[in-house]
Amino acid sequence: MSVNLSNYYVDGDPIADSSAPDVPLHETWDQRRFDANLVNPANRRKRTVIIIGTGLAGGSAAATLGEAGYHVKNFCYQDSPRRAHSIAAQGGINAAKNYRNDGDSIQRLFYDTVKGGDYRSRESNSWRLAQISVEIIDQCVAQGVPFAREYGGLLDNRSFGGVQVSRTFYARGQTGQQLLLGAYQALERQIAAGNVEMHTRHEMLELIVAEGRARGVVVRDMVTGEIETHMADAVVLGSGGYGNVYFLSTNAMGCNVTATWRAHRKGAYFANPCYTQIHPTCIPVSGDFQSKLTLMSESLRNDGRIWVPKEGGDTRHPRDIPTAERDYYLERRYPAFGNLVPRDVASRAAKQVCDEGRGVGPGGRGVYLDFASAIERMGRKAVEAKYGNLFEMYEQITGEDPYEVPMRIYPAVHYTMGGLWVDYDLQSTIPGLFVIGEANFSDHGANRLGASALMQGLSDGYFVLPPMISNYLADAPFEEVGPDHPEAVAAAEAVRSRIEKLLAVNGSRTVDSFHRDLGHIVWEYCGMERTEEGLVKAIDLIRELREEFWRDVKVTGTNEELNQTLEKAGRVADFFELAELMCIDALHRDESCGAHFRAEHQTEDGEALRDDENFAYVAAWEFGGEGGKPVLHKEDLVYQNIQMKQRSYK
Amino acid sequence: MNITLRVWRQPDSDAPGKMHTYQVADVSEDMSFLEMLDVLNEQLTIDGEDPIAFDSDCREGICGMCGLVINGLAHGPGKNVTTCQLHMRSFADGDVIDVEPWRAEPFTVIKDLVVDRSSFDRIIQAGGYITAPTGTAPEANSIPVNKADADAAFDAATCIGCGACVAACPNGSASLFMAAKVAHLGLLPQGQPERHSRVLDMVDQHDAEGFGGCTQIGECTAACPKGIQIDLISRMDRDVLSAIAHRK
Amino acid sequence: MWRSTIVLKVAMAISGLILVLYLLAHMYGNLKVFAGQEAFDGYSHHLRTMGEPLLPYAGALWIIRVVLLVAVILHIYCAVTLWRRMRLATAGGGGQRYESTKARRGNQRTYASFTMRWGGVVIALFVVYHLLHLTWNTISPGGASGSPYERVVNGFSIWWVVLSYTVALLAVGFHLRHGVWAALASLGANTSQRRRRHLNVLATVVALLITVGFLIPPFAILFGLVG
Known part of the structure; x- marks a missing residue:
């Protein structure tokens, strides 16, 4: 390698998931649930959980935790929780029901997921996903999700890319919509019951970490511009992926990385940012x-x-x-x-x-x-x-x-496999900060199979997060931390000054023009095919453009109104920082795997060529401070149940 | 092509609004209507003017966030499309196009073309769900559903909650939105236990929000981007009558 | 619940359909004018002796009158209530609440649906005039008479009486064109897209039948075919 990587990042200590119990794989989840602490129903009302996002992960989590009796505060930037971008998923949701009697099983779904992810996912998480898939379908049918059916009245299945069995449940081309409406309706029921406090048109702009725990968020009311501080006992991010860093993507216009990026800057590690699915x-x-x-x-x-x-x-x-x-x-x-x-x-x-x-x-x-x-x-x-x-x-x-x-x-x-690093409990490196759905990195490795995103979102929200967050909250009450805590005040102040800074630039270029240019760079050099040379170039280009952004962007209007330009500017500012980390991650991963294709590493047939010897790990990046270099922490991937081999679809 | 736009501008919900005229040059027919507005907004921003606020998110016709009244029609000309799916090839060079927000008393204008549709969420809160707490579900195939019912339930469930039905209705009624949810859940066996209470509670909430009544004119179904049919309103009326007859 | 928009619409539908049934009977009676004075006056008298001796003289007629009166009051009460809700829901603008004048006719709505409310007012005013003229004979264009047949013939021999009657009947026709469909749909009869078409055809047929049926006698009289 000709580039000196130490110019871009520094190596840190290895990291490991310590929460999955050391038992045979198929017993892991049962054992973890059994080991988990519980919260007395009478005490749940006293515990507040903040959830960012109302998609399949956030919405199902809010509904379930509300039902369980916790006090939930749920936020979304859209005007209704029903509009989260999960709604646009078309194809379907996988489940190892084996209704087709075509040889499917939890084991096979697990195997397909790990293989599809090109052996870069964590075995324990992928197994749990396959195991829970079965319950998800039951839950959704009970809610009235109108899945496609056969003439006999039973559920229909179809096959999907990357597998040879028919295990995909679907509702015409609108499966995401129907699943989300199921979660949304369950959520609305909890809102009516007073268990969930819903804040629409609110965008999270900062995480509050106090006394070593995630204890709240700073949000902006997108209608009035008011900067609000909300405190809680735990914070859950279900804010989706960062595909919009490319400007053009299949994501919705509002999809952004701000919630997870702000958490990253507060200490949460960002894992595998270069794994982006095309x-x-x-x-x-x-x-x-x-x-x-x-x-x-x-x-x-x-x-x-x-x-x-x-x-x-x-x-x-x-x-x-x-x-x-x-x-x-x-x-x-x-x-x-x-x-x-x-x-x-x-x-x-x-x-x-x-x-x-x-x-x-x-x-x-x-x-x-x-x-x-x-x-x-x-x-x-x-x-x-x-x-x-x-x-x-x-x-x-x-x-x-x-x-x-x-x-x-x-x-x-289309989708980003990378995201905030979480352990088996879906907890990030900040205690009390949980990350679910596309926002975390855990289940899909370097490539996600079709009809698995919906499965993961609902698995995390309905079934994994609730017992794991209870386990965390069983240690509460934590130290008294109110909105006047110095960390909370500082976070709100940081948000205000950042907004003022954006409004003060008053340059000559629009936010979208910067975003479009950033997108071109990332698509060209960190898209379907990456090279060392291109990535090095991209990092320079991104830094230049970012500098120009802060010098020459034009944000009209004020904070104290509905200001869509200001909203976009804040998101694009965070995309710049993320884009740089993506390129550094792609540069450091000197192999091809799944969606990460380094032109230098391919088989004679042009297929991705992994380097398991050197890269069978999760790259978890720690924020290196303003202007500093990110710190790389490696989580070794150990395969005990699956043998790693060259993927072949011939 | 070159287009003249007349756009409703209103700084906030308390301020008065009025139509404002803009010229947009070099519009490509492959642009979507919202992309054409993006282009205009880029220009306004450069000129230091306040860009036009409008809602949109997925831009593929499924999230229900967008919605403009274009030339007096909710979601503009064209059948079964949302505003974001409307393309400029539906217009001609030199056209004058009127752009306004959804109008109905429960849909307060927040700014320019952005309106508050939280009333829809409250109608769902009143009963638009099946009570099925997480973990209580029986095995999925233990409840067979007649395919015709399942398909009809799906058709009703495709409602995206955009509010075009209200915007198009001369009475400002949200009957079609409500009827779609009542039908989706009422057609399925899982939805039967709450069928009667659901419809009565939702109708009460609909009225309390200040929506008008249905006079079966059919403008809602003509404007609906998902082609939800007006016979669902009749179905809801039957459910209301049946619920009243079975009241305990 | 009883004041919900849907219950009000159901009440409007039922009262409206009662009035439609009455109109059909009334039309049948009117056509007796072609059978001559004796038959017509006899029919008129029969309405009063109908149901005797179970009911007193004019008992059945009074029952009908009470039912009609209740139906009319209910119909108008619901209409006014729903009209006010429409005004509140649309800031008074109704179907004309947008600045754009390019789609004043909406996407597909019928002329009949536009004219339901003002058409209803026209019909209500006409009914008062009609009762004053032919039922109570308070006003008597063409000359008063004890014979219903003569009252009818005297009145309809005058062109402007026929004209006002025609205008009112056209209003009734439009009202029924949309009203019959809307009433049946509000009562739950619209079960599919096909049925929607059928109900609309039915509404058109009823509207035409009643309008034409009522217009035949006055024009026959005006052109001297009767009396």
């Missing part, structure tokens, strides 16, 4: 004005066939290109899995064919996803029943009819 089936970019990318469910790959012309520069209408002159490259390269290879593999393959000049559509960044043979085989009606809403969505955006012309798709940033 989803293979999104609608290609159409212009500079584009504000977001739209995902087309991965389920489309069940029946659609992906191809590009064999020769570059073939501008014929796709229907005029004979089969012999088409390259169904996924089916060719991966005969066993075909179009159903995992996301990272499919995305990279699309990038490769486009790099070869065989991409289609304006700009040549696109591949065909063709339903002609599915329509021939199943009939248009059956295709419509399965994918109708997705086809409509595609037509609305592109103005093209996918029944007649093949869809054009291209990979886009």
Whole structure:
């Protein structure tokens, strides 16, 4: 390696998860629950838990903890908890029910998850996820989630990328919506019962750590601009992922890293920030004005066939290109899995064919996803029943009819496997700060399989967090800490001065223009393919742009009003810091694994080449102080139940 | 293409508002309507003017956050689309486009095009749920559901709670929103125990919020981005009558 | 609960349908005018002796009158209450509350649905006038008479009487076009998109039947085909 890594970070002590009990894997969760301390129902009312976010993780946690009798304060930046971005998940949710009798089991779901994650996830967490998956479906059905059903009235399943069994439960192309509405309705019931205090249009801007514990948050009322301090016995972050660092992603406009980044700056380690998932089936970019990318469910790959012309520069209408002159490259390269290879593999393959000049559509960044043979085989009606809403969505955006012309798709940033480091209890390195759902790093390793995000969000919120937070709160009461505690006052003051600083710059460039530039840098150098040279360059570019941001950004208006520019500015400011850490993480991980593809490390076939000898660990980064270098703490990944091997989907 | 926009500007809920005219040049037909507003806002920011506040989040038609009355129609022209899915190819060069917030008394304007829809959450709080505390659920396949009912429940459950039905309704009624939830839960076996109390409580909350009554005009269903059908309102009326008849 | 928007709409629907049934009976009676004076006056008298001896003279008629009166009062009470709620919910603007004038007709709404409230007021005023004229004979264009048949023929021989009657009947027609559909839907009869179409066809048929049925006698009289 030519770069001196010590210019970018310093090595710290190793870190380890000490909370998973040392018992055989399949007994871990039962043993942990048994060992956990309980809180007397009468005492729960006296314990306040703050939860940031109302998605599948945050919403289900708030509903469950409210039901259990805790006093819950729940915050979201949207105008209603029902709008959290989990709502946009399309495809489905996995569960090892084995309803299809096709050989599925908890063990197999566990195995698929670890393998799909390219052996970079923690065994104990992935096992628990597979184990709980079964209960989630039961819970959701009881709430009235209208999953797809067979004519006999029983639940239907379909298969999803990266696996060979049918274990995905779905509600047409709107599974996330239906699951979230289930959690939302349960949450609203607890709000009506007075157990949960809901604060919508409130954004967390600082974490309060006092006497060694997370004890509260500072939030901004996005309507009045008031800076509020809320205290609690524990704080839970369910604030989602950071895909919007790329500017263009399938995330919602408001998705941001601020909650987790602020916690990181207060001492929570950030793990594997470079593991970002690029989803293979999104609608290609159409212009500079584009504000977001739209995902087309991965389920489309069940029946659609992906191809590009064999020769570059073939501008014929796709229907005029004979089969012999088409390259169904996924089916060719991966005969066993075909179009159903995992996301990272499919995305990279699309990038490769486009790099070869065989991409289609304006700009040549696109591949065909063709339903002609599915329509021939199943009939248009059956295709419509399965994918109708997705086809409509595609037509609305592109103005093209996918029944007649093949869809054009291209990979886009979709999910972030990295996040705040947590132990088996989902507790971060700050006592009393718990992190759930996409916001934490724990279950998916270097790549997440389709239909597993919903599973993890609900697993954490409904089933894992509640007993673990009770275990923590069993030690309460903690020291008396009020809003006038010096740490709380300082946190609120920090928020105010940061806002004043943003408003005072009064430069000449808009927040979005900075965000777009930042996105270009990260996408170019820390996207689907990374190189040492590119990452070094990216870090410099990010630092320059960040410096320019604080010198030349223009934020109009005042704090004391609904000010969407100010909201965005605060988020982008944090994205700058995160982007740098992502690149440093990607630079230090001198191997390819899952979604992290370093061009220097690939097999002859162009597949990701891991270096288990040197990199079978979680990189947990400690904040190095303003202007300081981040500190790397390694958590070794020990595989006792699965043998690490080169992933193969051939 | 070049567009003239007439946009409702209102600094906050207490201040009066009025329509303000803006020119937007070089609009691409591939832009979404909200991206066109983004472009305008970038320009306003550079010029030191207050950008237009409007709500949007997922921008793929599912979160329900966006919602503008465009040329007098909730979510603008086009069937089954949210504002964020509306593209400029629906308009022509030289068009004058009117942009206003949802209007109804329970939907207070917070700023410009942003309104308060918390009344919808309170209607759900009143009864729009099935009581199923975490951990109490029976095995999922122990409750078979007739496929036709499951599909109908799903159709009703696709409501995104955007409020277009209220914005479009000449009476300012939220009947379609409420009826969709009543139907979703009422069609499923899990929803039967609370079926009667649910509908009565939700209707009471709907009225208490200050929404108007339904006169079966059908503007709601025409504006609904998810194509929720008006027969669900009739279904809700039947449920109300049945609930009253079975009151204990 | 009893004052909920839905219960009020149900009350409006039931009272409205009672009035529709009455209109159908009334229309049938009117058409007797073609059977001549004797038949028409006989029918009129029969209305008073109907139900005897179980009921006293004019007993059945009074029962009908009371039912109608209650229905009308209930219908108007609910309409006014719901109208006020609409005003409160839309800051008085109703369907015209947006600045934009480009979609004053909404997406798909019918003319009939626009005219429900003012049409209702027109109908109410007409009913008063109609009772003063043909029931109580307080006002008697064309000359008073003890014979209902003569009152009808005298009145409808005058062009402006027929004109005012026509205007009112058109208002009734529009009111029923939307009202019958809305009433049935509010009572829960709209069970599918198909049924929605059927109910709307039914409403149109009822509206046309009643409007045309009521307009035949006055025009027949005006053009000298009767009397």
